[in-house]
Amino acid sequence: EADIYQTPRYLVIGTGKKITLECSQTMGHDKMYWYQQDPGMELHLIHYSYGVNSTEKGDLSSESTVSRIRTEHFPLTLESARPSHTSQYLCASSELGGTHFYGYTFGSGTRLTVV
Amino acid sequence: SQQGEEDPQALSIQEGENATMNCSYKTSINNLQWYRQNSGRGLVHLILIRSNEREKHSGRLRVTLDTSKKSSSLLITASRAADTASYFCATGFGNEKLTFGTGTRLTIIP
Numbered sequence: 001e002a003d004i005y006q007t008p009r010y011l012v013i014g015t016g017k018k019i020t021l022e023c024s025q026t027m028g029h030d031k032m033y034w035y036q037q038d039p040g041m042e043l044h045l046i047h048y049s050y051g052v053n054s055t056e057k058g059d060l061s062s063e064s065t066v067s068r069i070r071t072e073h074f075p076l077t078l079e080s081a082r083p084s085h086t087s088q089y090l091c092a093s094s095e096l097g098g099t100h101f102y103g104y105t106f107g108s109g110t111r112l113t114v115v
Numbered sequence: 116s117q118q119g120e121e122d123p124q125a126l127s128i129q130e131g132e133n134a135t136m137n138c139s140y141k142t143s144i145n146n147l148q149w150y151r152q153n154s155g156r157g158l159v160h161l162i163l164i165r166s167n168e169r170e171k172h173s174g175r176l177r178v179t180l181d182t183s184k185k186s187s188s189l190l191i192t193a194s195r196a197a198d199t200a201s202y203f204c205a206t207g208f209g210n211e212k213l214t215f216g217t218g219t220r221l222t223i224i225p
Contacts, residue, residue, distance in 0.1 A: 006157075033212075033213075035215075040201075040218075040220070041217075041218075042203075042215055042216065042217045042218060043158075043203070043215040045212065045213075045214075048212060058212075059214075088155070090157055090158070092157075092158075101146065101163075101207070102160075102163060103148050103150075103160035103163050104148075104150075104158070104160060104205075104213060105160065106150075106157035106158040106159070106160075107157050108156055108157045109155070109156060109157050111155065
């Protein structure tokens with residue numbers, strides 16, 4: 001079973017609301033990532049972190065923000081949700097790179113709908 | 116910018132047949148990975164091949180990598196209905212920030 005957990009699984013929310021998507025992992029991975037994926041489409045990296053107090057923006061510009069106060073926790077926040085934010089958000093984590101890199105572990109995703 | 120592109124975009128085969136999908140990428144890599152995604156779910160890591168490897172096997176999966184052509188293929192042998200999913204290749208270099216391809220949607224017909 002996955003050792004990375006995302007909540008909620010589904011979220012329908014009104015325009016202008018503030019939301020936080022939760023992501024936690026129990027594997028002690030230093031690296032964590034947020035991807036955005038529209039149905040049937042490719043994944044786009046929106047945020048990543050290489051450790052506590054380290055966060056970077058990804059390749060796709062996003063109005064969301066992230067924080068990394070604890071190794072296991074990497075929440076994503078939208079201050080004011082809009083219909084254009086409707087998408088699936090996938091959280092992932094990985095170990096160190098180089099020869100110790102064995103790929104990402106993904107959570108089950110949060111499907112966000114903003115109405 | 117998107118690094119990898121899978122081909123074909125969609126593939127339907129009969130159960131028991133072999134499925135082959137391809138991935139092309141543009142820049143230097145030190146590893147390439149394949150992931151599976153069931154509808155509406157997260158991705159599951161299938162197999163990783165490093166740039167100094169040419170072929171790798173895992174159960175019914177066989178991956179090849181040709182760095183001179185910047186391409187990889189994923190072969191699933193003796194397909195099953197449970198293999199129905201989207202398959203993505205992902206490439207990494209240096210700090211391992213992966214870039215995913217566009218995906219191949221595989222349908223296994225019982």
